[in-house]
Amino acid sequence: MPVNAPPKLSTATRIAYGTGAIADGIKNAAFSTYLLLYFNQVLGVPAAIVSTAIALTLAVDAVVDPLIGRISDLTRSRWGRRHPYIVGAAIPTAVCFALTWFPPSGLTDFQMGIWIFAFASLTRACISTYQVPANAMGTELTQDYTERTRIYGLRYWFGYAGTFAFAAFALSVFFRATPEYPQGQLNPAGYTPFALSAAAVILVTILICGFGTASRIPHLRQTEEREEAAGVLTHLKEMGAAFTHRAFLTLFGFSVLKWTAIGLYGATSLYFGTYVYRLTALELALLTLDGFLAVCIALPLAPRFTRWWGKRRSAMFMAFFGVTLGTAPLWLTYLDLFFEPGHPLLVPTLLVINAIYGAMVAISLMTTSSMLADVVEDDAVKSGRHNAGIYFAANSFAVQCAAGLGILAAGIVLETSRFPVGLKPEAVTRAMTDSLIAHYVPMVMALWGIGCLVLWFYPITEAKHLENVEKLRAREAEANARVQSNNPVSGASR
Incomplete structure (x- = not known):
């Protein structure tokens, strides 16, 4: 039992x-934004192979993420769960x-796909081993309805700020323009220090x-200590029970769709730029x-909108608008109604629009993370178990869709729009970019x-959350009283 106060x-x-959160943010940004561009436009691997290889890693996540969540929920150690x-x-x-x-030289396109699949899968499995327990831990830091939005908001702030700070550093240092590569993001030499520096930041954070x-x-x-070890069928039953919870299903559906959209944006943003x-x-x-x-705009506003x-x-309105x-x-x-390339107002206008748009989406992301923590307690009232790991494992799987289904969607957009491989920017025609926009938007x-329509059916209100918290506190008080009565001399044991 947790300590009462x-x-x-x-x-x-x-x-x-x-x-x-910086670690997962850098990994997601690197895989969603740079991985497709690097293997497709720099190394010349067809977009269909790259996007399919990354999308197939979702099969690994589908097994690994809930397993990690389940194991984390059941772990007992002096370092906790x-x-x-x-x-x-x-x-x-x-x-x-x-x-x-760093794929070996001389690989065929198909072998490149295998390399991408193998190491992207390993990376995602490893970071899920960190991310699922870390996110689940957030539900145990506070039970306050609004404070949870602040905590997860702070986590998103660090994820955004750290990730974009690293991206800015990489673009200005590793991908500087050269006479041979005016668009430095297409320079192969920049990706070695980029990968090593990102790995170092991931480790430290x-x-x-x-x-x-x-x-x-x-x-x-x-x-909770159990009288006997739970079998595989029990594990599968308890993991599957999450998908019978209405509130969780709405969040999961919204998360899969929104993170796929975010992954699609991330994978194509450098193409548009x-x-x-x-x-x-x-x-x-x-x-x-x-x-x-x-994220600086969103952090103080998310609790207020809540x-x-x-x-x-x-979450719905901020996301869609x-x-x-x-x-x-x-x-x-x-529609020929925006600034042409090179116009002095192009970059400032994009900066303002993207900051406002990003703040609205960030508020939605912060809010839904807080909503998931409320789902954990709603399930605990019904099942008697605090399976935060299972629920956040499923959410982690949805997040991984940004680097899986999102890049697959990007590959579909690039292939159906017939966007060319390996052309210099000056050789890309207006018809090519119009086709890309027409398929993407x-x-x-x-x-x-x-995703927003799915989220409409989420049922937990603040009143329902407060009711759940009171029920859980009453149960814990009753359990502590039983422990006290069974330990009249030494008192309660934890």
């Missing part, structure tokens, strides 16, 4: 917990991530999260500031729109 979270613990996996995943994640970017939150271990929930707007690496680096501005509109409506604004520059370009809008 744990000490208030310190600022250092909050920062350490938030810092850990979550920390052994958080700390243990740091080195394997960094190593597998780095190796993904995971360790900061693990060791920086270790002081909370005595106050986190331990797994390079070939539609003809931006240099320095201009792209400047535009990464929009992500930092977005209080004003409730979590469900905040945000993406409508975010795609505006593309469809306005298609309807797909991304459909993904977000359907």
